[in-house]
Amino acid sequence: MKPADILEIKSLKLFKDMETANFDRLMRGAYMQNFPTQIELITEGEPSDFLHIIVSGVVELFATWNRRETTMATIWPVSTFILAATIKDAPYLMSARTLQKSRVVLLPSQDVRDIFKIDAAFSRAVVHDLAQGYRTVVKNTKDLKLRSSIERLANYLLRQNWRAGSTGKFDLKVEKRLLASYLGMTPENLSRAIKALQPYGVTIDAIHVTISDVADLETLAKPTPSIDNPYH
Amino acid sequence: MKPADILEIKSLKLFKDMETANFDRLMRGAYMQNFPTQIELITEGEPSDFLHIIVSGVVELFATWNRRETTMATIWPVSTFILAATIKDAPYLMSARTLQKSRVVLLPSQDVRDIFKIDAAFSRAVVHDLAQGYRTVVKNTKDLKLRSSIERLANYLLRQNWRAGSTGKFDLKVEKRLLASYLGMTPENLSRAIKALQPYGVTIDAIHVTISDVADLETLAKPTPSIDNPYH
DNA sequence: CGTTCAATTGATCAGCGTCAAACTAGGTGG
């Protein structure tokens, strides 16, 4: 692993405040791997041997049951994923696959648990990550249970617009097929939902999104901090 | 607060291993309150001033948006709720109301955060609670996105049967109206789903559930540890 | 330039929600 990579990892909130000695110990057992696209990194149900950190590329978290599959999240650099399974020494609840050529750091879960037990700053950081993750999933559940698919799409677009600087123009960062699954609908239905938002000033040409009147879209979407604000 | 109550709280995994002095400090700021049924204890969006511990009764966690409401969870004694909001010092994402006359202990969130910062055993326990909660919500999301309403009901009944000792006979612990909302359907649809399970040996008379052939129901429900095992 | 896969479109259908009404049970007061 290059020093620059290690620095970038150390700068993550999860590791920033921990004892340098402990961080170094963690990194000694770590190794970087390069994966091509569409590689399954981890599989639901298996023991969580490694904490993963994505350094470049994109990773999809997905879940399957009875021949059905759904996208749970997409993970962007630089961040960790599957922290809860690692800490609890429990099987993965989700699978992960690369969506692009990706570089991923693998930290042996046992090392993470060992250092979690002795480094107070690290365990506090783990708490904040988990609390954040927990709240994100709760918001997601509310989104799913309380909103129709068009409302979910409208709010998703408003959130992405906000993240991209609220200019009313941005690009989708994932395939529509994947976005549909994440939003809990079929690709066909997403196509129709996009059309249904045209009267509210939304145009999506390939990956290029234009929202001509945010206020108008908001009358439909009715965004609320306790679902749509990622920092709330 | 009675010494017996304090002992019961101390026996919770969350507090069991922490320094006695810190636990005592936490309890000094605590107070027990008695609530009648149908009282809103906390409200979505408000600052999380207290960590709540239910000592007797039942509490429903629910969420609202745009005049719609959904049940997120029911909380049984003795356990804490809304830990993530307390730790992050963030607004509540869910509201809570009593479903019966209930006794609830309120711990000032600031005290919890203060002691969380200085007591390593406590912060580790918080981690395990949050990781557990996180995984529970993820399983819930998979249940919602991957299963039809009948499949969700079938698996819910199998889980409850297992929790009640796998005798094939148990009582529902919540109103059907509430169960329907928790499972993401309407009361009417729950009624019909119950009827649809009759060919699989399920009878529900008022709150009394009978599963005559668990194996048969499982062919429909296809339960899996990574959704249905609460300890997984 | 052709192959492959995503995205779209149309037609159809199933699952589930909505609305209205009847039924039932649990709690309350006479």
Add this chain to the structure above:
DNA sequence: CCACCTAGTTTGACGCTGATCAATTGAACG
């Protein structure tokens, strides 16, 4: 102790949302 009242539950009819299936168009990549 019984009758009544209220609220939860069930049932039926109907309609909408969103899934499925099939075919076509479009775009990316070797």
